[in-house]
Amino acid sequence: MNSSDRAPHPENYLTAGEPGLWSWLRTHDHKRIGILYAVGITFFFFLGGIAATLIRLNLVTPAGTLMSAETYNKAFTLHGVVMVWFFLIPSIPATLGNFLLPLMIGARDVAFPRLNLFSWYLYVGGGLFTIGALLLGGVDTGWTFYTPFSTMFSNTHVVLAVVGVFVVGFSSILTGINFIVTVHTMRAVGMHWFRLPLFVWALYATSLVMVLATPVLAMTLSLIALERLLGVGIFDPALGGDPLLFQHFFWFYSHPAVYIMILPAMGVVSELITCGVRRQIFGYRFMAWSMMAIAVIGFMVWGHHMFVAGQSMYAGIVFSILSFVVAVPSAIKVFNWVATLYKGTIDFHAPMLYALGFVGLFMLGGLTGLFLAATALDVNLTDTYFVVAHFHYIMVGGSVMAYLGGIHFWWPKITGRLYPEGPARFAAILMFFGFNFTFFPQYLLGYLGMPRRYHAYPEPFQWLNVLSSAGASILAVSYLMPLCYLGWSLWRGAPAGTNPWRATGLEWTTPSPPPVHNFPLPPVVNEGPYRYRP
Amino acid sequence: MSEASATLVAHRAAQFDDAAQQRESSVLGMWLFIATEVLFFGVLFAGYTFSRVRFPQAFADGGARTDLLLGSIETGILLLSSCLAALAVRDVRFGACRAAGRLLWGTAMLGVAFLVLHGVEYHAEYGEALVPGIRYHPSGHPQPAMMIFFCLYYAITGFHSLHVAIGVALLSRMAREASRGAFSADYFAPVEVTALYWHLVDIVWIFVYPLVYLVGRST
Numbered sequence: 001m002n003s004s005d006r007a008p009h010p011e012n013y014l015t016a017g018e019p020g021l022w023s024w025l026r027t028h029d030h031k032r033i034g035i036l037y038a039v040g041i042t043f044f045f046f047l048g049g050i051a052a053t054l055i056r057l058n059l060v061t062p063a064g065t066l067m068s069a070e071t072y073n074k075a076f077t078l079h080g081v082v083m084v085w086f087f088l089i090p091s092i093p094a095t096l097g098n099f100l101l102p103l104m105i106g107a108r109d110v111a112f113p114r115l116n117l118f119s120w121y122l123y124v125g126g127g128l129f130t131i132g133a134l135l136l137g138g139v140d141t142g143w144t145f146y147t148p149f150s151t152m153f154s155n156t157h158v159v160l161a162v163v164g165v166f167v168v169g170f171s172s173i174l175t176g177i178n179f180i181v182t183v184h185t186m187r188a189v190g191m192h193w194f195r196l197p198l199f200v201w202a203l204y205a206t207s208l209v210m211v212l213a214t215p216v217l218a219m220t221l222s223l224i225a226l227e228r229l230l231g232v233g234i235f236d237p238a239l240g241g242d243p244l245l246f247q248h249f250f251w252f253y254s255h256p257a258v259y260i261m262i263l264p265a266m267g268v269v270s271e272l273i274t275c276g277v278r279r280q281i282f283g284y285r286f287m288a289w290s291m292m293a294i295a296v297i298g299f300m301v302w303g304h305h306m307f308v309a310g311q312s313m314y315a316g317i318v319f320s321i322l323s324f325v326v327a328v329p330s331a332i333k334v335f336n337w338v339a340t341l342y343k344g345t346i347d348f349h350a351p352m353l354y355a356l357g358f359v360g361l362f363m364l365g366g367l368t369g370l371f372l373a374a375t376a377l378d379v380n381l382t383d384t385y386f387v388v389a390h391f392h393y394i395m396v397g398g399s400v401m402a403y404l405g406g407i408h409f410w411w412p413k414i415t416g417r418l419y420p421e422g423p424a425r426f427a428a429i430l431m432f433f434g435f436n437f438t439f440f441p442q443y444l445l446g447y448l449g450m451p452r453r454y455h456a457y458p459e460p461f462q463w464l465n466v467l468s469s470a471g472a473s474i475l476a477v478s479y480l481m482p483l484c485y486l487g488w489s490l491w492r493g494a495p496a497g498t499n500p501w502r503a504t505g506l507e508w509t510t511p512s513p514p515p516v517h518n519f520p521l522p523p524v525v526n527e528g529p530y531r532y533r534p
Numbered sequence: 535m536s537e538a539s540a541t542l543v544a545h546r547a548a549q550f551d552d553a554a555q556q557r558e559s560s561v562l563g564m565w566l567f568i569a570t571e572v573l574f575f576g577v578l579f580a581g582y583t584f585s586r587v588r589f590p591q592a593f594a595d596g597g598a599r600t601d602l603l604l605g606s607i608e609t610g611i612l613l614l615s616s617c618l619a620a621l622a623v624r625d626v627r628f629g630a631c632r633a634a635g636r637l638l639w640g641t642a643m644l645g646v647a648f649l650v651l652h653g654v655e656y657h658a659e660y661g662e663a664l665v666p667g668i669r670y671h672p673s674g675h676p677q678p679a680m681m682i683f684f685c686l687y688y689a690i691t692g693f694h695s696l697h698v699a700i701g702v703a704l705l706s707r708m709a710r711e712a713s714r715g716a717f718s719a720d721y722f723a724p725v726e727v728t729a730l731y732w733h734l735v736d737i738v739w740i741f742v743y744p745l746v747y748l749v750g751r752s753t
Contacts, residue, residue, distance in 0.1 A: 102549075109549035111559040177566045185559045186549070211566055215574035219693075223577075226689065230667025233685050234581045240592075240679040245584055249577055517548070 012513040028113035034099035044086035051079035056469040064456035072455035073140035080143025092264035096406045103507035106188025106523040111181040119174040126168030133160035147235040147243040151227040162221045169214045176210030190525035197529045201288040202267020205295040209256045217253035251302035259298040265402030269355045275503040276352030277344035278532040283336045290329035297326040323373035350424035354405025357432040365393025386446025389439045412500045416513040417493030423485040431478035437471025560723040564730045578690045589679035596683030597750015605747035615644035616736040619729040629719040635712030642705035
C-alpha cells in the first residue's frame, strides 16, 4: 500500500476542477461539503461563544449589571439555539462524518451527493433565519421554546427563530438519510458490518436518531409557528389545549438529540484511542451494539426532563428507571475505552489528549446525569446550575473535545499538512483545565441552589460565579488557539504523507489530501478494523 | 446490447458501481424518508389522540360538521390513484414505458382532483365560519374545545394537501419523462421512488379519513 506514496496519483480534491469559490459552492464532493460545513460550524461556534462570553461577564457581579434581564434572556437563548442546532448537532456528523464516512467504507462518495450539498444549503438557510431573528432584536424563550410563553407571551421574533430551526432540522434529516443509505449500499468489497470502524457505527446510530427524532421537532415547531401566527392551537390552555403536550413532543426530539451530539463523539474517541495506544479496541462488538442500544433506549427517556413539570408520578418512575438503563451502554463504552488503554503504551499526542479529556469529562457528566435521573434528587436539582453543569460536561466537555480531537487527528488527511504538535498539546491541556474551572463550580452552585437562567443572584454565590467566569476566559483562549495554529499549518505545515499516524483504516491508505473519488483503485477489505501490530 | 449498456451508464451516477446499487440506494432512501414522514404526521396524530381523549364530545361535534360525502369521494380518489401508480411501476418494469406514462398522468390528475375537492371543503367550512384563527364563530353552541378539533383538522389536512401537491408535481415530471421513453426495464428507480412517495400520501389519508370524518359520527 505504501508504494502508492510514490506513484503518481490523480489530482487531489482541494485543487481539482476550476479554482475559485463558485466551484466549492456547487461541489458534490463529500470532502468539500464537509469543509463547507466546517466553515459554517466554526462561524456559529464563535457566534454562540460570544453569547456565552456575555453571559459569563454578566454573572461576575451578583446584580448582573452588564445586561438587563431581557437582554440576558436573549443572550442565553441565542447561545442555546446556536450551539445546539447550528454547532453541536451538525458538528461531528456533518464535518468529519461527511469527510470520512465514504473514505472509511471505501466508497467514492455518499449515496446522494447532490442531496448532501442541498443539506448544506438548508443549514445555511436556517442559519440566515436565526441570524435574522438576532438582528431584529433576538428571542427570549430559551432554546426550548416552552409554551405558553413562546406562543402567548413572548413578544420577540419566535417565528423567525423557529423557522430557522425547522429548516436546519431538515438539513440534519437529509444528512441522516444519506448516511444510512451510504452505509447500507456503498461499502467496499469485503467491508461487512463487523469490519466497519466504530466511527461508522457511531454515524449510523446517530443518523437513525436524526431520521426518527427530527421530524417530531419539525412538526412541533410548525405548530408553535401556527399558534403564534393565528393565535389558536393545541398547546393553548385558554382553549383547553395543553402546554405540557408541547414539552412531551419537544423532549421526544431533544433528548435523543443529546445522543446525536454524543454518539459521533464516542465514535471519534474510539478511533483516537485505538490509534494512540496502537491496539485493537477492547470488545468491538460490544462497542458497536452499545451505540445502537443508546440510540434505541435514548428514545424512551425523554420524560426525565419533566419530572417536576406535571407528568404523572408513575410516568416519572418509569422514565427514571429507563434513564438508569441508558447509562448501561454508556458505561460499557467507558469501561471498554479504559480496558483498551490498560497496560498499553500510550502516545500522548494531541488527539489522544483530547480523547482522554473526553473520557474523563464524559464520565463526570454521565455520572451526574444519574443524579438527575433519580427522581428524588432531581426535585431539588431541577432548573439549577447543576443541570447546566451536567449537560455542559456532556456536550462541551464531551462532544467539543471529541470534535477537536477528531479535527486534529484527521487534519493531515483533510489538508495534507501536519499541525504543530506543541501548541496543539498545550491547547488540549489548557482546554481541559479551563473547562473544569468553568463548569465544576456550576455543579456546586446548583447544589447550593442557584437557579439557571437568572441574570442576577444572591451575594454568597459570587465567588463560585467569578471562578466560573475566570475559567471561561481560559476556555476561550484554548478555543482560539487551534484556529491560529491550524490556520498557520494550512500554509506552513509540513506535508503529511499518506499515513502520518501509522493508523489502520481505509482513509489512511489513500493520499493526503485524497483524490476526488477517494481511492485510485477500489479498495478490497480482508480484515477487521484496528489491526494494530505493536 | 452496447446501446442499452450505454444508456445505463448515462443514468448511473459516478458514485455507484452498477445500476442495481443505484436502484437499491434510491429505494432505501425513499423508505427512510417515508419513516421521517410517519413521525412528522405522528405528532399530529398523537396530538389528536391526546386531545380526543380529553374532549370526546367536542371532537364528536367537530367530526359531525365535516363533509362525509366529499371526504369519502376523496378517499376513493386517492385509493384509485395509488392503484394507478402501482400499475405504472409494474408497466415500467416490464418495459412498457409509454403506457406507464399514461398511468402516471392519470395518477397526477387524480391528485389534482383530490386537491380541488379539498378546496371545495375548505371553502364550505370558511362559509360556515369553522376556520380557527381566521374566521371562527360556529353556529349553535359547541364546546370551546371544538376549536382544537378544527386546529388539528387544518394542520393535518393542510400538511397532507401540501404533500399531495408535491406528489402531483413529481408525478407530472415522471409522467412527462415516461412519455418520452426515458425509462426501461433496467432503469426505473425514479418512477418506483415517486410511486412509493405517493403511497405514503395515500396511507396518511387512510388514517385521516376515519379519524376526521367517521369516528365522530358513530356517537
